[in-house]
Amino acid sequence: MRGRDGMSGTRRVGRAGRGNGAPGEETGGAVARGRGPGAGAPRSVGGEGPPRAGAELLRETGAEWVRQSSLRSTWAVVAVALAGMAVFAALMGYTELTRILENPDEADSAAFMRLTSQGHYYLVQFAVLVLAALASTGEFANHSVTSTLLWRPRRGVVLAARTLVSAVLAFAVGVLSTLVGVTVLAGFVAPYTGVDVPEAAVAALSAGLCMALFAVLFTGVGTALRSMPGTITLGFLVLLGLPMVMQLSQVQAINDAASLMPGLAGVEFYAGGDVGFYTAPYDGPVNILAVVGWAVAAQIVARTELRVRDV
Amino acid sequence: MITVRDLTKRYGRGKAVDGLTFTAEPGRVTGFLGPNGAGKSTTMRVLLGLVRPTSGEALVNGRVYERLARPSREVGALLSPDAAHPGRSARAHLTAKAVGAGIPRRRVDEVLGEVGLAEVDRRRVGGYSLGMRQRLGVADALLGDPGVLLFDEPVNGLDLDGVRWMRDLTRGLAAEGRTVFVSSHLMSEMEMVADHLVVVGRGRLIADAPLDDVIAAWSRKHVLVHSPDAGRLRERLEKAGPGVRVEDVSGDGGGGAGGAVGAERPGEGEGTGGEAVPGAPGRGRAAGERGGPAAGLRVxxxxxxxxxxxxxxAGARVHGLRVVEASLEQAYLELTGDAVEYGSRAAGTARRSAGASGTGNGAGAAGPASPVGTGGTAA
Structure with a gap:
């Protein structure tokens, strides 16, 4: 038979931290009045109005930080990036030391920037790609995105917060990995050439900025694609595969265009124009602007897609 | 308060939801009942702003979801056991939501305790059982202390203890004056918790009425009697009084009724059916009154x-006699059976198998509304 009487007073949803206008109290007849053709018009149901856009972004950023920082995979990727740079720097440091021992004139403080930039290009930027892909696609893969969007119907705020947190993490990864690289390299070549501290600081900040922009770019790509394999594949192509193929081309315009791809434009920027291999015919702000362009374009696509597509 | 008006959601050529209209009022549990694929989850997702409707509107507290001032304080939802990232702990999941909504963190402790996960709150959700994940989903829904709650198949994966807990919780939330909207394909569960039923089939509304009315309207308590002398018995019974009505079991109950007879008296259905309609063992026969094998009457x-x-x-031999109680299950099979009749051969087969599975016991009780014979002939 019907178990209505099975209900007891054992459970009671608390009303912690709530002031007047708590929803539990405001439901009922009052809200029923909202029905009708004009029901779509905003109206204050409770005592509190909607949060301001800035406050909403701030809260969502806090939530996103908890979401990303509570995943082991986030920290694993950060650790891999730093460890990867340390190993790369050790290898390059040993090579550089060998060169210097053969010919002491080869000792050059510019090696610090050149070699850490190569570390970013070959290793760290892919860690950032994975970091952004995890942040942007993970919730789509396991459907927990519904829980996130439920309380944040303005989906653009979710994307902005996610992008912001990913970018800050990526910036930290860029700066820290540069410092790790410089430190390890110094361990090998310090007796022969000193570290130019201002130059190292610029290198760290440049790498941080570019990694942050990559995070913006790939958080956008991941949000648009909603697929981790798709995002990582596209990331590898855009950062490495496509520019290499384009540079193989005998058509000069295509060859030159390769330097506007984010991977090459980025390394040209954070290496200060001397990464040790051919990148681009262009110098100056065009490189960082190219990366910004990619990031903005990806965000526009992601934002549009997230807003119009069902989850 | 939930208001759905003329809601349609189209996926390609098919309609997941087709012109659905209903309301769910505060202070009661509104059951959202329908077979798998009836459009229940889609309707809930439209209500929650996760899916855009093709036409019509779905309002929570009188507004489109996107326009709610503070959805975290107004609506809580358990949509699936996958609400939390498997790599995150229950505490981290709820903390993230609390931070995002400006809810004090101590509220996280409260809801964790309330759903019984306080001891395992730092374990990763990926290691949780299905029942534990459902409980976390409930904690998620209750976190903002909302006035409107939507639970999509909440008892899936719960053990008996969990089912009872869920039932009490659902009733308790409604008793506190909240709007509680619970979907299920389990009519027995709905019978235990719902005050009001919205029944859907193939995206369309089949019934929108208080639970008791649904049962009363669609299933009626009666006596099922089988007799080889059914004609004589019927004559006698029809003279018994103005309040007495007699129906042949197979006369208007179609395939479902035949299935009921078969379930009631093993062997008989097969025997008579085998002679009359080869290959349709579930079908009873209407012409049994004139002697021979026993025919069924509903009194x-x-x-x-x-x-x-x-x-x-009357001197009529009786081969079987029992009382058939009204139940929501019967009503449900009839209701959704009707909806399925609109459709394909596959749907007809599904209905037939439902009738033959044993749950169709007495499914013909609501015979008058049931199309005759199509379920049987679809076989």
């Missing part, structure tokens, strides 16, 4: 003893 308005006495007085 409304009399008790089992009275029917037995009348049979005795």
């Amino acid at each position: 409304f308005g009399l008790g089992a003893e009275e029917v037995g006495d009348h049979a005795h007085a």
Whole structure:
């Protein structure tokens, strides 16, 4: 038979931290009045109005930080990036030391920037790609995105917060990995050439900025694609595969265009124009602007897609 | 308060939801009942702003979801056991939501305790059982202390203890004046918790009425009697009084009724069906009154003893006699069976198998509304 009487007073949803206008109290007849053709018009149901856009972004950023920082995979990727740079720097440091021992004139403080930039290009930027892909696609893969969007119907705020947190993490990864690289390299070549501290600081900040922009770019790509394999594949192509193929081309315009791809434009920027291999015919702000362009374009696509597509 | 008006959601050529209209009022549990694929989850997702409707509107507290001022304080939802990232702990999941909504963190402790996950709150959700994940989903829904709650198949994966807990919780939330909207394909569960039922099939509204009305309207308590002398018995019963009504079991109940007879008296259905309609063992036969094998009669308005006495007085042999209780399950099979009749051969087969599975016991009770015979012939 019907178990209505099975209900007891054992459970009671608390009303912690709530002031007047708590929803539990405001439901009922009052809200029923909202029905009708004009029901779509905003109206204050409770005592509190909607949060301001800035406050909403701030809260969502806090939530996103908890979401990303509570995943082991986030920290694993950060650790891999730093460890990867340390190993790369050790290898390059040993090579550089060998060169210097053969010919002491080869000792050059510019090696610090050149070699850490190569570390970013070959290793760290892919860690950032994975970091952004995890942040942007993970919730789509396991459907927990519904829980996130439920309380944040303005989906653009979710994307902005996610992008912001990913970018800050990526910036930290860029700066820290540069410092790790410089430190390890110094361990090998310090007796022969000193570290130019201002130059190292610029290198760290440049790498941080570019990694942050990559995070913006790939958080956008991941949000648009909603697929981790798709995002990582596209990331590898855009950062490495496509520019290499384009540079193989005998058509000069295509060859030159390769330097506007984010991977090459980025390394040209954070290496200060001397990464040790051919990148681009262009110098100056065009490189960082190219990366910004990619990031903005990806965000526009992601934002549009997230807003119009069902989850 | 939930208001759905003329809601349609189209996916390609098919309609997941087709012109659905209903309301769910505060202070009661509104059951959202329908078979798998009836459009229940889609309707819920439209209500929550996760899916855009093709036409019509779905309002929570009188507004489109996107326009709610503070959805975290107004609506809580359990949509699936996958609400939390498997790599995150229950505490981290809820903390993230609390931070995002500006809810004090101590509220996280409260809801964790309330759903019984306080001891395992730092374990990763990926290691949780299905029941534990459902509980976390409930904690998630309750976190903002909302006035409107939507639970999509909440008892899936719960053990008996969990089912009872969920039932009490659902009833308790409604008793506190909240709007509680619970979907299920389990009619037995709905019977235990719902005050009001919205029944859907193939995206369309089939019934929107209080639970008791649904049962009363669609299933009626009666006495099922089988007799080789059914004609004589029927004559006698029809003279028993103005409140007494007699129906042939297979006369208007279609395939479902035949299935019921088969379930009631193993062997008989197969025997008669085998002669009359080869390959359709579930079908009873209407022409049994003139002697031969026993035919079934449904007698409304009399008790089992009275029917037995009348049979005795009429000199009619009785091969079977029992009371058929009304149940939501019966009503549900009839209701959704009708909806399925609109559709494909596959749907007809599904209905037939439902009738033959044993749950169709007495499914023909609501015979008048049931199309005749199509379920059987679809076989």
